[in-house]
Amino acid sequence: MITGDKFQHDFTVSDEVYTGxxxxxxxxxxxxxxxxxxxxxxFQDRVMHGNILNGFLSYFIGKLLPSEDVIIMQQxxxxxxxxxxxxxxxxxxxxxxxxESVGGVEFKFDFTNTGGKKVAKGKILIGTI
Amino acid sequence: MITGDKFQHDFTVSDEVYTGxxxxxxxxxxxxxxxxxxxxxxFQDRVMHGNILNGFLSYFIGKLLPSEDVIIMQQxxxxxxxxxxxxxxxxxxxxxxxxESVGGVEFKFDFTNTGGKKVAKGKILIGTI
Numbered sequence: 400m401i402t403g404d405k406f407q408h409d410f411t412v413s414d415e416v417y418t419g420x421x422x423x424x425x426x427x428x429x430x431x432x433x434x435x436x437x438x439x440x441x442f443q444d445r446v447m448h449g450n451i452l453n454g455f456l457s458y459f460i461g462k463l464l465p466s467e468d469v470i471i472m473q474q475x476x477x478x479x480x481x482x483x484x485x486x487x488x489x490x491x492x493x494x495x496x497x498x499e500s501v502g503g504v505e506f507k508f509d510f511t512n513t514g515g516k517k518v519a520k521g522k523i524l525i526g527t528i
Numbered sequence: 529m530i531t532g533d534k535f536q537h538d539f540t541v542s543d544e545v546y547t548g549x550x551x552x553x554x555x556x557x558x559x560x561x562x563x564x565x566x567x568x569x570x571f572q573d574r575v576m577h578g579n580i581l582n583g584f585l586s587y588f589i590g591k592l593l594p595s596e597d598v599i600i601m602q603q604x605x606x607x608x609x610x611x612x613x614x615x616x617x618x619x620x621x622x623x624x625x626x627x628e629s630v631g632g633v634e635f636k637f638d639f640t641n642t643g644g645k646k647v648a649k650g651k652i653l654i655g656t657i
Contacts, residue, residue, distance in 0.1 A: 423548030428590030
């Protein structure tokens with residue numbers, strides 16, 4: 400893994416993912432579970448939990464890198480636009496720094512919806528173990 | 529919600545949470561699923577996914593605040609120490625800033641294990657909707 404390496408993966412916020420997240424973490428806030436409430440707040444439908452995207456990041460780091468000998472050290476995310484059920488998100492990441500002295504690799508990433516809008520972006524720092 | 533307001537909640541990384549996270553996001557990296565591998569890397573057992581803690585943050589913001597009319601805008605976390613299955617984590621958060629002009633509220637938080645060690649800390653910025 401070297402600076403400039405790029406990664407891409409499509410993640411779908413399927414009903415299985417949404418229901419699995421709800422059943423695991425019990426965040427039944429009405430914004431996420433009640434369409435009428437969400438619409439009353441100006442959204443087109445129930446807004447998916449932002450932390451579903453953080454679950455996708457876990458899969459990216461744990462399963463999609465060239466090495467599985469890694470652990471997440473820091474993770475920052477900014478949410479720009481709402482994500483809805485069944486949205487397909489194009490995830491892109493690029494390595495922006497490699498710190499060999501401490502075995503660290505830093506990524507910048509973003510998630511883009513099928514409308515071409517960036518819904519979230521952030522940074523992850525991993526360590527090699 | 530005003531600056532200085534404090535919140536506390538205990539979260540348990542139960543088998544239901546661990547299995548639910550795995551079944552939802554499929555991050556079967558051996559550090560999280562193979563005790564022999566994790567021990568070979570210097571850990572005492574399988575290391576729980578850091579993003580399980582981000583799921584707990586979703587529940588905190590969505591269900592434990594005085595108002596449910598909120599949405600997460602930014603979320604940053606640093607992982608300091610490994611979390612293991614069945615660990616009980618004491619979550620503490622404090623409001624460090626209220627930005628009335630944009631309806632923003634900023635929290636600092638940490639998770640502490642039963643040994644009194646801080647396993648993770650970070651910041652969340654929410655918006656009121």
